[in-house]
Amino acid sequence: MEMQKLYLLVPLAPLFGAIIAGLLCRVIPRWVAHTVTIAGVAIAFIASYVIFKDVLAGNTFNGPVYRWLTSGDYHFEVGFLIDPLTVTMMLVVTFVSLMVHIYTIGYMQDDPGYNRFFSYISLFTFSMLMLVMSNNFMQLFFGWEAVGLVSYLLIGFWYTRPTAIFANMKAFLVNRVGDFGFILGIGLILSHFGTLDYAAVFAKASALAATTIPLFGEGSAVALMTAVCILLFIGAMGKSAQVPLHVWLPDSMEGPTPISALIHAATMVTAGIFMVARMSPLFELSDTALSFVIVIGAITALFMGFLGVIQNDIKRVVAYSTLSQLGYMTVALGASAYSVAIFHLMTHAFFKALLFLAAGSVIIGMHHDQDIRNMGGLRKYMPITWITSLVGSLALIGTPFFAGFYSKDSIIEAVALSHIPGSGFAYFAVMASVFVTALYSFRMYFLVFHGEERFGKAAAHGDHHASHATSHAKDEHHDDDTHHDEAHGEEHHGLAPGQKPHETPWVVTLPLILLAIPSAIIGFMTIEPMLFGDFFKGAIFVDSEAHPVMKELAHHFHGAFAMATHALTTAVFWLALSGVVTAWYLYMKRPDIPVAIKARFGALYTLLDNKYYFDRFNEVVFAGGARLLGRGLWKGGDAGVIDGMIVNGAVRLVSWFATLARFFQTGHIYHYAFTMIIGVFVLMTLWVTRA
Secondary structure, eight states: OHHHHHHHHHHHHHHHHHHHHHHTTTTSOHHHHHHHHHHHHHHHHHHHHHHHHHHHTTOOEEEEEEEEEEETTEEEEEEEEESHHHHHHHHHHHHHHHHHHHHHHHHTTTOTTHHHHHHHHHHHHHHHHHHHHBSBHHHHHHHHHHHHHHHHHHHTSSTTOHHHHHHHHHHHHHHHHHHHHHHHHHHHHHHHHSOOBHHHHHHHHGGGTTOEEESSSTTOEEEHHHHHHHHHHHHHHHHTTOTTTTTHHHHGGGSOHHHHHIIIIISGGGHHHHHHHHTHHHHTTOHHHHHHHHHHHHHHHHHHHHHHHTOOBHHHHHHHHHHHHHHHHHHHHHTTOHHHHHHHHHHHHHHHHHHHHHHHHHHHHTTSOOBGGGOOOGGGTOHHHHHHHHHHHHHHTTOTTSHHHHHHHHHHHHHHHOOSTTHHHHHHHHHHHHHHHHHHHHHHHHHHHSSSOOTTHHHHTTOSSHHHHHHTTTOTTOOOTTSOOTTTTOSSSSOOTTOOOOOOOHHHHHHHHHHHHHHHHHHHHHHIIIIISSTTTTTSOOOTTTOOHHHHHHHHOOOHHHHHHHHTTSHHHHHHHHHHHHHHIIIIIOTHHHHHHHHHTHHHHHHHHTGGGHHHHIIIIIIHHHHHHHHHIIIIIIIIIIIIIIIHHHHHHHHHHHHHHHTTOOSOHHHHHHHHHHHHHHHHHHHHHHO
16 A cells, blocks of 8 residues: 555656646746756656565556546546556656756756746656556556647747747647557557456457458458557657657757757657557567568668758757667567667667757857857867767767667667568668768767867857758758747857857756766666566566567577677677768868768758658648648638538528519509419319329
């Protein structure tokens, strides 16, 4: 009973902070808002750690907390499932959220919406915790929609910017597309399983493995499990930004940097990965669904990485990196290496949050200039930001002994061992992506922290945005993040001539240091129990006969240290190293070469600059089609049929009849007598005819 109270404390503590900071945001001082929300998330983190230790001792929980609705034989309940998968997510979410809360004190100190922002990020944390702790599909869907709603508020936090409003609406609508598939999948589960409880659904899954359902009539049957899993995964494609539902994530950089770290590191975008891992008993019954998952993940991992190479906005480089890494996690899911996907989710949360927050630190130091071409040589001005960024970048590219290495290498090995259709393409994609990741990561690192100092030059020429205008000339909706920002009250962006960057205050650098530590060591510490021990036993199910990937991975594993030392001889390491060397040579030694490549391959650059025209396609086909349909329904349906024929037609009919009747209403008796005779004649004719 005591532990159940602790379970409730985890989501309710951030909710309490969100309510205080939100409802009283106009009356309480700033220190109260950040104190109550940080305290709420800190309590949630400590409680999560206590629960984690309890789960390690063998104490799991699965049960209802509150019955929300009864409809016939169906019961809709709020309940918790506390097992190793849940507590892993709880620890990651609460720790990263705590770091982001502390960091926000420094980043948002001049913002008039300070209290409101703390309320939103606390509410976001509550929503994510409800999602990961759920033991049934109804509560999962509640958390799923709640994180989507709060992300809408956060992406559009600076609501005076037209670009922020466009970005949050885009995120909301794209997620609705995924959520439509998600709720259809949940509906199929309810109709065929008769319950929304995870345990009950998983228990019945194998019995329904051979069941088929008609797709477009009797002749088009499809396996129930395949339909359910693909529909659920379409929901994950929206939340976890997989091609083609990825288009919202880069634009969500319009939100403040702390929320970029929170949404794109440990929380919202990983919800889809967590959900598929949780649904492993269902996905294991459909090779078709797994094949679909692995191919979508491979496309995302490789092709989104290419886009990171040409970005010049520091936050957008990290955003495309997130897309690529989410693709890696999805590939692992498709290879039935669910525990590897969750392992990469965990390591990625630390180093990606670190990279986002370090990017924000650079933005503060550069007086809100985000163009990496206006930076250079920041290493000596911002030493803490520099060294933590280096740790994050080394983890991201999979440097041996760093956290990202263990999870990323395990994914590549799992894909190599997989026999799911599409795994060959996926292996090529993740291998190629190793080089691409190293190239764009260290391109950003070298341009920001090394080389000549380029800051202040744009200001000296009286134009802070010249380079930005070129970068985004073709993006009609993107007004660069470095324009005048009412939220920060800056008169200009970028450093003035003679002005130097500066290291950020401790509330910004402390979270960087605390995130850099796990980014370096957490993989080494946890790979053995998480992947090859019994840590996820009972939480993740793998059919080791049909999909023996994890069994074969365990056979090749000889310890974390041996894995890292052996990696120095593998193609993966040399691909990553060649990516770093290429970035150094192209952007430090011979910056003329990228310019020449851009000129020589102008068509390819245009394709990448326009993000493969996904946005354009959506605007022309879907948005344009919706507008065309709306205009047709308005002019043809509303104006033509309803107003023209039904409303105005009825008026015209009455008017015509009245005009006709007026000829007989003359006031002369002989006209009325003649009308009566004609009427009697007509009636007699009808009577005789019928007789």
